[in-house]
Amino acid sequence: MGGFNWLREIRCILFDWGGTLCRNERERDAIVRGITGIAAHLGFDEKARVGVAASLGKVMQQAYLKADADPSCREVDVPAVLQAWGEQMGLAGKSRWDVPALTDALWEYWPGGIELLARPIPVLTELRRRGYRLGLLSNVAAPPAVCRAALEGMGLLEHFESCTFSSEIGLRKPHPDVFRCALEAMRDGGPLEPRNVVYVGDSPRCDIGGAQAASMRAVLFRGGASDWSREDSPKHKPDAIIDRMEELLVLFLPR
Numbered sequence: 001m002g003g004f005n006w007l008r009e010i011r012c013i014l015f016d017w018g019g020t021l022c023r024n025e026r027e028r029d030a031i032v033r034g035i036t037g038i039a040a041h042l043g044f045d046e047k048a049r050v051g052v053a054a055s056l057g058k059v060m061q062q063a064y065l066k067a068d069a070d071p072s073c074r075e076v077d078v079p080a081v082l083q084a085w086g087e088q089m090g091l092a093g094k095s096r097w098d099v100p101a102l103t104d105a106l107w108e109y110w111p112g113g114i115e116l117l118a119r120p121i122p123v124l125t126e127l128r129r130r131g132y133r134l135g136l137l138s139n140v141a142a143p144p145a146v147c148r149a150a151l152e153g154m155g156l157l158e159h160f161e162s163c164t165f166s167s168e169i170g171l172r173k174p175h176p177d178v179f180r181c182a183l184e185a186m187r188d189g190g191p192l193e194p195r196n197v198v199y200v201g202d203s204p205r206c207d208i209g210g211a212q213a214a215s216m217r218a219v220l221f222r223g224g225a226s227d228w229s230r231e232d233s234p235k236h237k238p239d240a241i242i243d244r245m246e247e248l249l250v251l252f253l254p255r
Helices: 005-009 027-041 046-069 078-089 099-107 120-129 144-153 176-185 204-213 245-251
Strands: 012-015 133-138 162-165 197-201 217-221 240-242
Touching: 027 046, 027 099, 046 078, 078 099, 120 133, 120 245, 133 176, 144 162, 162 176, 176 204, 197 204, 204 217, 217 245, 240 245
Parallel strands: 012 133, 012 197, 133 162, 197 217, 217 240
Antiparallel strands: none
């Protein structure tokens, strides 16, 4: 990993969300509940909802898999996926067909599928006290308003100068432009150079590789519940590795 002289240059710490600050093992279950809610919104009886939900679930899964494999790193466009599914099913244009309402139904239960991991709030509070600017950058297909409401409910939102979501950019990590957008979103607090920023995340490819491609430093967090491909790890060398969030307080001393 080399020396740690770079720590002296850090003024801003950007955080990943899922797998780093929060665990999201129940996220899939919450989305399934949302998909079932869409079937109910469309007026299907309880028996028919199972088949309709299964159909949409398959389409959503394919959309996520396609996004993960997309070399251009485009984020899932959920309203477009719903519209295409509705046309395929012959539902688009019917009286109950309303993509914005269906999108709301899909994400209704999603905040309940994520929960705080490793008590990050005391660490975030101390890092701010020490003079570091904090931001959040996350790969998430949920609408930004839903994400911010979830962060607020978890007590995280107030700790970040800015929150950037792939759903509002249209691109996913590890695309370096996603990291540049997060940096631009923090400009109101004063300009930042990539060399002054470190990204903390749990994915070797998306977080470490993406941040370093944007000329930022990167810290790998191994204390989450994520199970990333071991093949990714040798390809992306972090500038530091932590197993507990509290270790950030050892790395980043008061400015």
